[in-house]
Amino acid sequence: MAGPPSLVWWLALALPMAGLALLLAVPSSDAHWEHHPSHFWLVSAVALLNVVLGVVVSEVARRSLDERLFLVSMVLLTSAGFLGLHALATPGVLLSGPNGGFVLATPVGLLLASVFAALSSLEVDAHAGTVRRLETPMRAGLAGVLAVWAVASLAGIPPLDRVIESERAPWLLVLLPFGVAAYAFAAWRYLRLYRVRRRPLPLAVAVAFVLLAEALVALAFGRAWRASWWEWHVLMAVAFATILLAARREYRTAHSVSGAFGGIYLDRTLERLDRRQSAAMSELVRADATGTVDEAAALLRSRGFSADQVAVMTDSARELARMDRLLRQYVGPHLADHLDADPGLARLGGREQEVSVLFADLEGFTTFAGGRPATEVIDMLNAYWGSVVPVVVEREGGLIERFAGDAILAVFNALGDHPDHAARAVRAAVAVRDHSAGVRTSDDWPRFRVGVNTGVAVIGNVGAGTQRSFAVIGDTTNVAARLQGLSQPGRITVSGRTVREAGAGTGLALDVRPLGPTALKGKSEPVEAFELLSVAAEPQR
DSSP states (O other), X not given: OOSOOOHHHHHHHHHHHHHHHHHHHSGGGSOBOOOHHHHHHHHHHHHHHHHHHHHHHHHHHHHHTOHHHHHHHHHHHHHHHHHHHHHTXXXXXXXXXXXXXXXXXXXXXXXXHHHHHHHHTSXXXXXXXXXXXXXXXXXXHHHHHHXXXXXXXXXXXXXXXXXXXXXXXXXXXHHHHHHHHHHHHHHHHHHHHHHHHOOHHHHHHHHHHHHHHHHHHHHHHOXXXXXXXXXXXXXXXXXXXXXXXXXXXXXXXXXXXXXHTGGGSOHHHHHHHHHHHHHHHHHHHHHHHHTOHHHHHHHHHHTTOOHHHHHHHXXXXXXXXXXXXXXXXXXXXXXXXXXXXXXXXXXXXXXXXXXXEEEEEEETHHHHHHTSOHHHHHHHHHHHHHHHHHIIIIITOOEEEEEETTEEEEEESTTSOOTTHHHHHHHHHHHHHHHHHHHOOSTTSOEEEEEEEXXXXXXXXXXXXXXXXXXXXXXXXXXXXXXXXXXXXXXXXXXXXXXXXXXXXXXXXXXXXXXXXXXOTTOSSOEEEEEEEEEEEOOOO
16 A cells, blocks of 8 residues: 555446446346345354444544544544444344344445545535534434434334335435445545555445445446345445455554554644644653653553563664664763754854864874784773863764864864853863873873964854754864964963953853963964963952
8 A cells, every 4th residue: 555546446346336337238147146044144243343443443533532533533433333234134044034224224324424525525624523522422412323223114104114125215315326426536635645645445434435325326337136236235245344454564564553544633732632642652752761661661651652562662762762872972961952943953064153162182292102902002092071061062062073083173163052151162171181190100101282372253053954063164164173283282271262252251260371472374364372381260359
């Protein structure tokens, strides 16, 4: 059912009418078979199975608050209920002879069901409240009509006292076009829904409604106990089986009864259920981080999620949490949190943003790495990064744009959430210098040199659709790199603008040594530079 219905589909659906026309045109081909027990058990089994399906659909509609699904359940219950009454008309099983009311029950049920079918195919959002208020009265009304019809038929109350040989009646021929038109309209609407959603159930419902329309035609023209009469029995059974099999297929994918009927939900029902499931998944992901997944799963089951549904969501949540932990190691928790809150941040493109940029690298790294095993070099780098990254990222809120072997580029206020970015950058710079010194296990380990600059940069994503990178581009970044190149091992060089903004109303006292106007590669004018010695909180006055 993945592709659109082809010409073969329509030819297959037209075959029953072609067969009926042949049987009626050539009476000798309309074989006679009158076996009362077979008729009783076949019709009873089909009716009972469809009543169960209708009750399940009705309950799912009640729980999901979906008016379309409720109206579909009324199609199933109405047609199946009257079909069950028809089974009682089988002579010699429960009744001694034919009964007019029970014989006519099936066409009445199909005509009433056609009304519900047409209504179910409409967008009922504007009348959703009315439909919900009428759900219980309609269910009770249907049960009442079936009971009254059965009593009136058994009591022989006119006009149900007239014993007839088949379902033919003048009024049926009059109402037949309306019933067929209602089913055809509903089938067309569900076919349109299928083309949008590409789910099995809308297509199955469309096919079922075509088959029920054909059953109505066979009812009007078939000859009792002949092939043309048995045809509508088969058509109704196939119609109900089509819906049942499609729902079963969707259940195996959705792992829940409510999800099995998602293909025909109203759009707003799908949106509501998606929000509900997303919230449940978020709970499970958070619970995975705290080791309380079992408790969260039990809570979701108490809220109406099925055990299978919770099991699937739990497995998915654990995988999402694992991937989240893995990706956060690459993009950083700060950016990951913002991407989670606003996925639009992942779009290619950029924007201008006032930032402070920290560049740091290990002076003499190439010489150090040249004469040592790779494992020793990696262990040294990881020891350094393990000491400085938590301070830069977690304490100061910096976003690490990239690691480049022995170098690091961190940006503060990249997401526009840190107006004190200059102060954060200088504190982070001091931490890089001081924390790294504390983990050196050998005097020949290279030392960091750091550069910090403040200004406007372009923040955004560069790359292609399949792979991209978060980037900070512009003169501000270039100047930070040049200042870092001026620094001596174990020292920090910052721009004049960074010094001014870090000390302006931030509560910080910066101890700096002026380096004077400094010529930098790529800059036409000298840049005011300072060596940053220390940062401390200003004393309270």
